[in-house]
Amino acid sequence: MTVPRSVLFSPEHEEFRGTVRRFVDKEIRPNVEQWEEEEQFPRELFLRFGSLDLLGLQYPEAYGGTGAGILYEAVLFEELGRCGSGGVAAGIGAHVAIATPPIFHFGSEEQRRRWLKPAISGHLVAALGVTEPSGGSDIAHVESTARREGDTYILNGTKIFITNGVHADLVVVLARTTPEGGHHGLSLLVVEKNTPGFTVGRKLKKLGWRASDTAELVFQDCRVPVANRLGKENEGFQMVVANFQWERLWIAIMAVEEAQRSLELAMEYAANRVQFGKTLASMPVIRHKIADMALAVQQARHLTYHALWL
Numbered sequence: 001m002t003v004p005r006s007v008l009f010s011p012e013h014e015e016f017r018g019t020v021r022r023f024v025d026k027e028i029r030p031n032v033e034q035w036e037e038e039e040q041f042p043r044e045l046f047l048r049f050g051s052l053d054l055l056g057l058q059y060p061e062a063y064g065g066t067g068a069g070i071l072y073e074a075v076l077f078e079e080l081g082r083c084g085s086g087g088v089a090a091g092i093g094a095h096v097a098i099a100t101p102p103i104f105h106f107g108s109e110e111q112r113r114r115w116l117k118p119a120i121s122g123h124l125v126a127a128l129g130v131t132e133p134s135g136g137s138d139i140a141h142v143e144s145t146a147r148r149e150g151d152t153y154i155l156n157g158t159k160i161f162i163t164n165g166v167h168a169d170l171v172v173v174l175a176r177t178t179p180e181g182g183h184h185g186l187s188l189l190v191v192e193k194n195t196p197g198f199t200v201g202r203k204l205k206k207l208g209w210r211a212s213d214t215a216e217l218v219f220q221d222c223r224v225p226v227a228n229r230l231g232k233e234n235e236g237f238q239m240v241v242a243n244f245q246w247e248r249l250w251i252a253i254m255a256v257e258e259a260q261r262s263l264e265l266a267m268e269y270a271a272n273r274v275q276f277g278k279t280l281a282s283m284p285v286i287r288h289k290i291a292d293m294a295l296a297v298q299q300a301r302h303l304t305y306h307a308l309w310l
Contacts (some may be wrong), residue, residue, distance in 0.1 A: 050122025087211030153255030165215025197222030
């Protein structure tokens, strides 16, 4: 069973799509080659997204969001997938759909107003610090430690491949707060920029997604206030896992539209490239390859739409 776009998205969603696409075409796509070369996009882009109310589509108006819902956010990621830079989409996506959800879902009212509101406006950039040199998605084996001393935690450890790690004003860090192994004893701590003991170890060079800043983060006897912990102590594993499904899905949504854009560029090239006195598009073998590509994109789109519909 597949879910066509006409069923999943309303006319209002499509109107929103047009607004986002015009913004992407005018202000992002013309700059992506430069940003890919520079290996980062301007921090000011977060402010621009915030001014267009694109950073809080799933968050209530009380915190500066619009409360539009998950389908509007899916449209945003589809259109970002067409911008020509996976790095831009990844950087914005990490802020919107990876780093800020734990603050909204598990933070106190004071924490939401302190960190979520400026994040939705784009004045504050957020990152999530989970992946370590020893592993990534296997978060039960996180090795970073946070030892409590009075009203502070002493945080030690290294995080790697952290999207927005250089730009970030805060990092939501998963660390072990009890010595027991496994998924028990992990907590989420918000570490703000310029906290003593917190440094950006290095900015990482990558083969792809080059426009997103990706960094190694080092915590050495970093003192984090207990007041910066999200939710209850030792429940960080559940907090991170709670957002995994949407994290995976929005990346898939973005990837499908990147594939769609690649298909469009291939068709354009084939229609204009002349070989042996005729265009590539007129050659049966090329046309068959393009047809196979189009089929693969459609299959992937229907699969992601079905997951979104569920």
